[in-house]
Amino acid sequence: MANLHDVAKRAQVSIITVSRVINNKGNVKDETKERVLKAVEELKYYPNSLGRGLNSNKVNTIGIIIATIEEVSIHGTHYYNELMAGIERVCTKNSYDMLIPTQKKFSGKDYDYLKLYYERKVDGLLMVSPDLVPSQMEEVAENKIPCVVIGDRTEKYGISYVDSDNRGGIFRVAEFLIQKGHRKLSFLKGLKDNRHVNDRLNGFYDAVHKYGLTVRDEWLLDGDFSVDSGRNALRTLISGEDMPTAIFCANDIMALGVLFEAQAAGVKVPDQLSVIGFDGLEVHRYTNPSLATIRQPLVDMGYAAAEILFQKLKGPADLPETRIFPVELLMGGSIKV
Amino acid sequence: MANLHDVAKRAQVSIITVSRVINNKGNVKDETKERVLKAVEELKYYPNSLGRGLNSNKVNTIGIIIATIEEVSIHGTHYYNELMAGIERVCTKNSYDMLIPTQKKFSGKDYDYLKLYYERKVDGLLMVSPDLVPSQMEEVAENKIPCVVIGDRTEKYGISYVDSDNRGGIFRVAEFLIQKGHRKLSFLKGLKDNRHVNDRLNGFYDAVHKYGLTVRDEWLLDGDFSVDSGRNALRTLISGEDMPTAIFCANDIMALGVLFEAQAAGVKVPDQLSVIGFDGLEVHRYTNPSLATIRQPLVDMGYAAAEILFQKLKGPADLPETRIFPVELLMGGSIKV
DNA sequence: AAACATTTTGTTAACGCAAACAATCAGTGA
DNA sequence: TCACTGATTGTTTGCGTTAACAAAATGTTT
The missing domain is CATH 1.10.260.40 (lambda repressor-like DNA-binding domains)
Structure with a gap:
């Protein structure tokens, strides 16, 4: 060479x-x-980029720290793809490459999110819903490591982040339904109680409390993001004493299950039951009736996060910048209005 | 630091x-x-990985060269995700990171696929359906650049590759239908005439020719991978003089369009028309009737390609290795048997 | 205790590049 | 012609690491 x-x-x-x-x-x-x-x-x-980087302390690469691709792609969501598509555009614009680390463990301890940066393999980090412990957060902030978090709220550490307003979004959709006359709302929860899923549930509660509705215990259903758990949820509702008029599902796949089981059980959607999904999967347009669903603007979020990061890479990295994106209701025939 | x-x-x-x-x-x-x-x-x-790399000529990173993520993710396919999931597993196993370049142009000319390697940003390359020109192929082979191609057949250059047997797969499915009595087969083509799409069409022809069937011109339909083009295709068939008994679609999304329009137009699936998609999208299980579709084992292909690459990185890089994966028919109610 | 082997530690050079500084050259005005 | 300016080119050094070689310290045998 x-x-x-x-x-x-x-x-x-x-x-x-x-x-x-x-x-x-x-x-x-x-x-x-x-x-x-x-x-x-x-x-x-x-x-040779190594010689260059060693000398100039700049490698024209950003790191994207994310759970395994497999994990992020489950439940049929486009989460990873859309986020990456947004990030990719900004990287292309700035002539930067993207590095995806694969070692999720470091010397037996929790994953060292900052390894990539300290090793000088990247100039900055995009962290997707990271499980940072407080000491790591402080390290990022103190050392002014160029870093933007996606999908978490890190303002108290002074770290830039980009997130979507899941809570407010579900709140508004629930409010909308209530204004249309719905009084009996149910919620089908997802597998783990991570922050995102809780946010969705909280938005639901916000609306319920604001309008003083009562939610029967049996209307708070447990699910695992699968079609089958959607089916089960509907069966549980049917066998209960009182049917709700609407069900919010923590993801679209479960909402599909609800739709299918409703059809099988003769429950009319949306006349007897309105169904609302979450994710905005393409399928939502192809069901019968089509599925109303809530969508995060993932491409825009990825784009925004990357933009903020590059701004840090160019100028002073210490000013924390934050953006919250509203979610969008994709209307469908599964809602009675 | x-x-x-x-x-x-x-x-x-x-x-x-x-x-x-x-x-x-x-x-x-x-x-x-x-x-x-x-x-x-x-x-x-x-x-510091830069100092280390400069000295040892090894950076513990492989490059994944692929069209823009946006491009690969269109039409609702999981192509990118599954391939990456397979690759990621092997990288994790070997403690390698993955680098995704974003600059698709180099000094105004066509994309220089080898830039990443020559710059010493990566130790080897995985190239997904690349549009390599012959001189570049020869360069890869001559210089023994550790490289594995996914989704193309590069044996004549002595370059390792991993591919799926689209042609043989469609052939076997068509043969299966013919054996079940189908005599009038149609094919809905995709947008561009890239190699993959042609392979699918060729497999169709193979079966048609083997059994001496005639395919009317109006049964060879043009599409653009969209739902609407699926709908249009069905309308074209209906308005023709003779209806086929089965239609092969170059992707699932168009097959969905065919299903929807069939329902709207009162064409009974599968009694009057069998529908076969391609991609194996999750949705295929949720349509009514469920959609028969053909699936490439993408995770396995990514895994295999990465395995071959790491083998090259360890040992001598010159022995070309090749794997062809069979495709799988995911049965569905849209086929009459 | 001397000779030797083995373990342990250190010195120097090289990887490829660019910044800081130094030197040369051509052109301009006095 | 000479001093001066600006354009152009060159030399040296350091970025952080490891390989090759060198030296010192320790252990073992006679």
Whole structure:
């Protein structure tokens, strides 16, 4: 592999002159420049990013820290794809590459989210719903590590973040239904009690409390994000003493299960039961009736997070910036209005 | 940021001793080792991967060259996710990170697929359905660049690849239908005539020719991978002089369109028309009737490709290895048997 | 205790690049 | 012609690491 030295020798100039030509920095006579470029071409010279990075402390790469792709892609969501698509656009614009670490453990302890940065493999970090412990958060803030969090609220540490307003979104949709006359609302929860799922449930409660509705215990259903748990939920409702008029599902896949079982059991959607999903999967348009669902603007969120990160990489990295994106109700025939 | 020198000073040893401890290489007295590790801990030392890479010519990263994520994720396919999930597993196993380049152009010319490697940002390359020109292929082969192609057949260049047998798969499904009595087969093509889409069509032709069937011109339909083009296709068939008894669709989304329009137009599926999709989208189980579809084992393909690449990174990189994965028919109610 | 082997530690150089500084050259005005 | 300016080119150094070689310390045998 040719290096600067080889090119310099061939072009009959010094190393630094070649460097200047490559980087378009400093004055070089046109004639010399041509000679150098010719040598670069002939030797198929590529600047070594390691040498470059070692010297300039910049590698033109950002790290994207995220659960395993497999994990993020389950339940049929487009979460990972859309987020990445947004991030990718900004990276392309800025000529940066994206690095995805795979080692989720570091010397037996919890994953060291900052390893990638400290090792100088990346210039900055995008962290997707990280499980940072407080000490790590403080480390990020104190050391002014260029970093933006997606899907968590980190304001108390002074760390920039981008999130969607799940809670407010569900609240508004629930409010909308209540205003349309619904009084008996139910909620089908998801598998783990992570923050996102709780937010959704909280938005539901916000509306319920605001309008002084009562939610029967049997209307708070447990699910595991699967179609079957949606089916089960509907059966549970049917076998109860009183049917709700609407059910909020923590994800679309479970909402599908509810729809299918409703059809099988002869429950009319939306006349007897309105069904609301969460995720905005493409399928929602293809069910019968079509499924009303709530969608996070994931592409925009990825884009925004990356934009904030690059802003930090260029200027001072210490000013925390924050963006909350509203979620969107994708209307469907599964809601009675 | 602490470097080897700082750690050495604190531990009262020489730089190379610290290096030895970090890399578990060579003999170091237990007592010394402890002192060094203590200093590492106290100074929060992380080995700089740039210095390391520059010296050892190894960066523990592989590059994944693929069209933009946005592009690969359209039409609702899980192509990208599944492939990446397979690759990720192998990378995790081998403690390698994954680098995704974003610059699809290099100095105004076509994308330089090898840039990442020549710049020493990665140790090897996984190339997903690349549009390599012959000279680049030869370059890969001649220079023994560790590289595995996914989704193309590169045997004539001696480059390792992993692919699925789309052609054979469709052939077998078509043959199956023919054996079940179908004589009038139609095919709904996709947008561009890329190799994959052609393969699918060719498999169809293989079966048609083998059994001496005639395919009316109006049974070869043009589509653009969208639901609407599926709907249009069905309308075209209805308005024709003779209806086929089965339609193969180049992707699932178009097959959905066919199903929907069939329902709207009163065409009975599968009694009057069998519908076969391609991709194996999750939705296929949720339509009514469920959609028969053909699935590539993408996770396995990603896994296999990565495995081959790591084998090259360890041993001699010149022996080309190849794997063709059979596709799978996911049965559904949309086929009359 | 001397000779030797083995373990342990250290010195130097190199990887490829660019910043800081130094030197040369051509052109300009006095 | 000479001093001066600006353009152009070159030399040296350091970024952080490890390999190769060198030296010192320890242990073992006679």
